[in-house]
Amino acid sequence: MRGRRLWLRIALAAAVVGVVLAVYTSGLDDQLRPDAIRALLLDAGPWGPPLFWAIFALGEMVAIPSVLFVIVAGITWPRESALAISWVGAVVSATSVFVVARYLARDLVQGRMPARLRWLESWTESRPLLGVILIRLVTFMAPWTHLVLAVSRVRVRDYVLGTAIGVIPAIVALVLAGEAASEFLPGVPGWVWLLVGLFVVAQMFRSGRVATLEPGPRSPE
Numbered sequence: 379m380r381g382r383r384l385w386l387r388i389a390l391a392a393a394v395v396g397v398v399l400a401v402y403t404s405g406l407d408d409q410l411r412p413d414a415i416r417a418l419l420l421d422a423g424p425w426g427p428p429l430f431w432a433i434f435a436l437g438e439m440v441a442i443p444s445v446l447f448v449i450v451a452g453i454t455w456p457r458e459s460a461l462a463i464s465w466v467g468a469v470v471s472a473t474s475v476f477v478v479a480r481y482l483a484r485d486l487v488q489g490r491m492p493a494r495l496r497w498l499e500s501w502t503e504s505r506p507l508l509g510v511i512l513i514r515l516v517t518f519m520a521p522w523t524h525l526v527l528a529v530s531r532v533r534v535r536d537y538v539l540g541t542a543i544g545v546i547p548a549i550v551a552l553v554l555a556g557e558a559a560s561e562f563l564p565g566v567p568g569w570v571w572l573l574v575g576l577f578v579v580a581q582m583f584r585s586g587r588v589a590t591l592e593p594g595p596r597s598p599e
Contacts, residue, residue: 438471444519452556479528514544
């Protein structure tokens with residue numbers, strides 16, 4: 379079993395490296411630069427924010443770090459607009475994962491939830507809304523938090539409201555970071571963004587593995 383997993387990881391790593399090299403040699407890496415993404419969203423006009431929200435939600439489904447999306451918003455839109463757009467995107471994305479995990483894949487998620495993550499449920503037992511707010515303040519949009527809360531007793535209303543309140547400080551900080559970085563990011567070469575992409579892919583698999591891909595013993599009832 380371990381040998382099979384090792385070869386699977388080697389094959390996956392080789393495939394990722396192959397894709398990266400293909401993108402780089404074809405010149406498509408220029409389309410992955412923040413300024414190119416910014417131009418895409420701005421060219422979409424009034425459809426820019428909905429396009430951003432859709433990509434944000436899909437990215438959250440596959441555990442792409444949400445930090446990247448909020449920074450992109452800070453690079454793309456004026457501060458007030460970026461704050462509002464990224465805040466809506468964060469709430470919609472977190473809620474999308476929560477709803478899918480609770481109502482479409484609850485048994486799967488619950489069966490594969492490692493017991494070591496169940497401690498998070500204790501934060502929401504007596505005061506669900508406050509618990510969700512604290513979780514967001516501490517972890518922001520960590521993918522595994524959506525899943526743990528989805529199989530907990532937290533009501534959808536408390537989850538959405540707690541998320542909406544708890545993500546505000548991080549949203550503000552990341553939008554300001556994106557705004558400050560917008561001055562020098564256009565000059566960053568494309569290969570740097572390929573390295574960032576590799577890091578994102580690594581985080582996707584790490585987050586998915588921690589949260590759902592490895593069944594763990596169930597916590598005692």
